[in-house]
Amino acid sequence: MQPVDYLRISLIDRCNFRCQYCMPDGEWLQSLSQGEWLTAQEIQSLLEQVLIPVGFRRFRLTGGEPLLRPDVVEIVDRIAHLPQVQDLAMTTNGFLLSQYCQALHQAGLKRLNISLDTLNPQTFQAIVQLQPEQLWARVWEGIQQAYATGFNPLKLNVVVIPGLNDHEVLDLAALTLDRNWHVRFIEFMPIGNATLFTARQWIPSQELRQRIRDRWGLESGQVLGNGPADVFQIPGAQGTLGFISQMSECFCDRCNRMRLSADGWLRPCLLNETGQLDLKTPLRAGVSWGELQQQVRDLLALKPEINYKDRGSGTVGAYTRTMSHIGG
Numbered sequence: 001m002q003p004v005d006y007l008r009i010s011l012i013d014r015c016n017f018r019c020q021y022c023m024p025d026g027e028w029l030q031s032l033s034q035g036e037w038l039t040a041q042e043i044q045s046l047l048e049q050v051l052i053p054v055g056f057r058r059f060r061l062t063g064g065e066p067l068l069r070p071d072v073v074e075i076v077d078r079i080a081h082l083p084q085v086q087d088l089a090m091t092t093n094g095f096l097l098s099q100y101c102q103a104l105h106q107a108g109l110k111r112l113n114i115s116l117d118t119l120n121p122q123t124f125q126a127i128v129q130l131q132p133e134q135l136w137a138r139v140w141e142g143i144q145q146a147y148a149t150g151f152n153p154l155k156l157n158v159v160v161i162p163g164l165n166d167h168e169v170l171d172l173a174a175l176t177l178d179r180n181w182h183v184r185f186i187e188f189m190p191i192g193n194a195t196l197f198t199a200r201q202w203i204p205s206q207e208l209r210q211r212i213r214d215r216w217g218l219e220s221g222q223v224l225g226n227g228p229a230d231v232f233q234i235p236g237a238q239g240t241l242g243f244i245s246q247m248s249e250c251f252c253d254r255c256n257r258m259r260l261s262a263d264g265w266l267r268p269c270l271l272n273e274t275g276q277l278d279l280k281t282p283l284r285a286g287v288s289w290g291e292l293q294q295q296v297r298d299l300l301a302l303k304p305e306i307n308y309k310d311r312g313s314g315t316v317g318a319y320t321r322t323m324s325h326i327g328g
């Protein structure tokens with residue numbers, strides 16, 4: 001078993017996009033109120049006093065959209081300065097990146113993964129389900145600025161949806177030819193929008209690799225990361241290609257992570273609801289750090305049994321929390 005030392009922290013459950021694959025169809029999502037969020041100080045205390053002592057060392061800030069959190073730079077600064085932290089990264093939709101990338105970098109954020117499912121502005125509007133033009137251009141500008149600011153490696157996440165953006169796989173892969181960017185293709189998972197998942201299904205990474213291999217050839221590659229991507233490279237390209245293949249090649253037996261939600265629930269698995277632990281209520285009630293550490297150690301001991309394969313054991317009907325709530 002892998003050591004579980006990677007924590008994905010959701011800073012906020014709200015988002016300024018409504019990506020088709022992430023949000024339930026036509027359903028209004030109830031958001032947490034600001035008072036329900038862990039504060040910046042509470043996140044720092046939980047890390048320093050509970051989660052780092054039980055072994056977490058690598059952290060990723062996500063959401064919802066983490067850049068909607070007003071104190072995001074302060075949170076980065078607090079985490080980056082904890083001496084035991086070995087890696088601090090963020091996953092964002094990039095819309096507010098131009099505005100924030102300098103401050104985030106100065107505060108100590110090292111790596112960024114940015115969602116970019118298409119190179120076509122109209123397809124982008126259809127995916128994020130928002131009307132204003134210039135959305136794609138603004139995200140593209142954010143990516144360029146983040147790269148210029150020095151975020152390295154800079155990764156782009158593409159959820160591949162049959163009939164929606166799969167015809168762009170070669171164009172997206174081509175971004176890595178002359179840029180040191182790392183494009184990752186993610187198999188659509190059955191969380192977020194069940195209707196879309198049932199209608200469209202997913203494309204196995206193996207099939208995408210074959211398309212790329214037929215065009216340019218493909219060899220194994222390497223890039224810094226803590227996640228489940230299998231990394232390849234077009235021969236001679238500056239960047240790499242990653243494939244995140246939960247559906248075709250379940251990677252649960254190498255799972256190294258847990259998630260902390262914006263309202264302080266520690267969750268052992270993205271796709272299985274078993275074992276979630278409320279840390280905020282006892283924290284606010286003054287329960288001792290030692291007691292909280294013990295509760296997390298007990299959950300870590302159960303973690304190998306809580307995974308996608310065994311999801312039926314913990315999930316009744318549909319998932320009660322979506323990707324944006326859990327922290328994807």
Ligand SMILES: Nc1nc2c(ncn2[C@@H]2O[C@H](COP(=O)(O)OP(=O)(O)OP(=O)(O)O)[C@@H](O)[C@H]2O)c(=O)[nH]1
Nearest residue numbers: 091113157186225226227228229244246257270328
């Ligand atoms: N099933 C499953 N999918 C995951 C998990 N972690 C990440 N993913 C998928 O991988 C995608 C990309 O994750 P990112 O937020 O970019 O982070 P990462 O791949 O862990 O990051 P690196 O440290 O750069 O490797 C997510 O959107 C999910 O679709 C996980 O624990 N389980």
Ligand SMILES: C[S@@+](CC[C@H](N)C(=O)[O-])C[C@H]1O[C@@H](n2cnc3c(N)ncnc32)[C@H](O)[C@@H]1O
Nearest residue numbers: 022063064065091092093115157188189191328
């Ligand atoms: C939930 S988002 C949160 C961070 C940020 N808002 C963003 O989009 O990058 C994190 C990641 O989850 C991925 N994601 C969301 N729903 C998914 C699904 N049903 N299957 C696979 N990946 C999904 C997104 O593409 C994104 O890369």
Ligand code: SF4
Nearest residue numbers: 015017019022064093
């Ligand atoms: S949380 Fe991320 S993936 Fe989900 S709707 Fe927002 S931008 Fe899209």
Ligand code: SF4
Nearest residue numbers: 252255269270307308
């Ligand atoms: S589905 Fe659960 S156990 Fe499997 S890799 Fe993702 S978080 Fe880990």
